Amino acid sequence: ADTVRLLSSCQVINSVVNVVKELLENSLDAGALSIDIKLENYGFDRIEIRDNGSGIKAADTAVMAVQHYTSKICSHDDLEHLVTYGFRGEALGSICAVAEVAVTTKTSEDDVGTRYTLDLTGSVVSQKPSHLGQGTTVCVLKLFKNLPVRRQYYVNTKKCKEELKKVQDLLMAYAIIKPELRLTLTHNKVVLWQKAKVSDHRMALMATLGPNAVAHLLPVHHQQPEVSQTLTPIVIDGFFPRPGMDCSLASSSNPDKTFIFVNDRPVHQKDILKVVRQHFLAQYPADSALNRYPTVMLNITVPSSTVDVNLTPDKTQILLQNKVAVLAAVETLLVSFYGPGLG
Ligand code: ADP
Ligand code: MG
Incomplete structure (x- = not known):
């Protein structure tokens, strides 16, 4: 079953830019207006996305990374009227299958945030209190650690630089379509790019x-x-x-x-x-x-x-x-x- 899981995960998550896209869309679906993305070693050592969105309800945290779990659609009818970016409940689980994942989250109802460590099946293996404010931070370490050929394909080649360029292009598109969003991209502790909240699409294009x-x-x-x-x-x-x-x-x-x-x-x-x-x-x-x-x-x-x-x-x-x-x-x-x- 782990092999099947790994194979299907590889199709959704085949590069750093996929991970960033899925996590960014989750943040947007959660109503985040501020998103900070931090990469280390082009994302292959660490991808961290912090948002100020709704957070994940305590009842959802145990199953959030379980394959095909989604809090976003309840019926086939919902699928016809999609307003969220995500709806398949595939991303978080798939990322867990190919990297080490921790999710820290706090909703407005929680007194204190919680950091959950997930295993490769997407199950919560440990949790501890966190000081982070409202919103969600997803931390993805050692992407493709169990897929050495794929990891090797990127790491230490110029492919990893191409990934960074793709991430930048992706963020540009969301920056343009979401004027109200504040976004930053940091690579190896250097801020590569940032966009402040602006009032309309023209300002967003300018920014x-x-x-x-x-x-x-x-x-x-x-x-x-x-x-x-x-x-x-x-x-x-x-x-x-x-x-x-x-x-x-x-x-x-x-x-x-x-x-x-x-x-x-x-x-x-x-x-x-x-x-x-x-x-x-x-x-x-x-x-x-x-x-x-x-x-x-x-x-x-x-x-x-x-x-x-x-x-x-x-x-x-x-x-x-x-x-x-x-x-x-x-x-x-x-x-x-x-x-x-x-x-
Ligand atoms: P999907 O986006 O298709 O629902 P995901 O695997 O991407 O599936 O996420 C699973 C669930 O985890 C989401 O439905 C949502 O409930 C929760 N979730 C993930 N990321 C966030 C986030 N940044 N903020 C709030 N909830 C989140
Ligand atoms: Mg999603």
């Missing part, structure tokens, strides 16, 4: 990408006209570069500056990216690459019952039921903002 990258951005909004009463309209909010501006002025070290979200979830939607890219390619046929890859942010809101985020364990690839309509809406927005382009 994340720098003032130059957002100086030329204009807000866009599109609501698809209601086709029928049964179809809730698709709503798109975001930022596009001002028409005709030279985006190369807004240079940034990040070549991939197109941030796409569906219902506040950062996603890799190749088709949507393609529509956006093609439009800028048509606008700037032979110009610098920067003009063709300008900073763009799109948050697409669709009824949650029409999104299937279960496609891949990390939930970044999603299935859109009405993808054709979503692509058409993005296209309409681009055309109405920039004109039909050269294409």
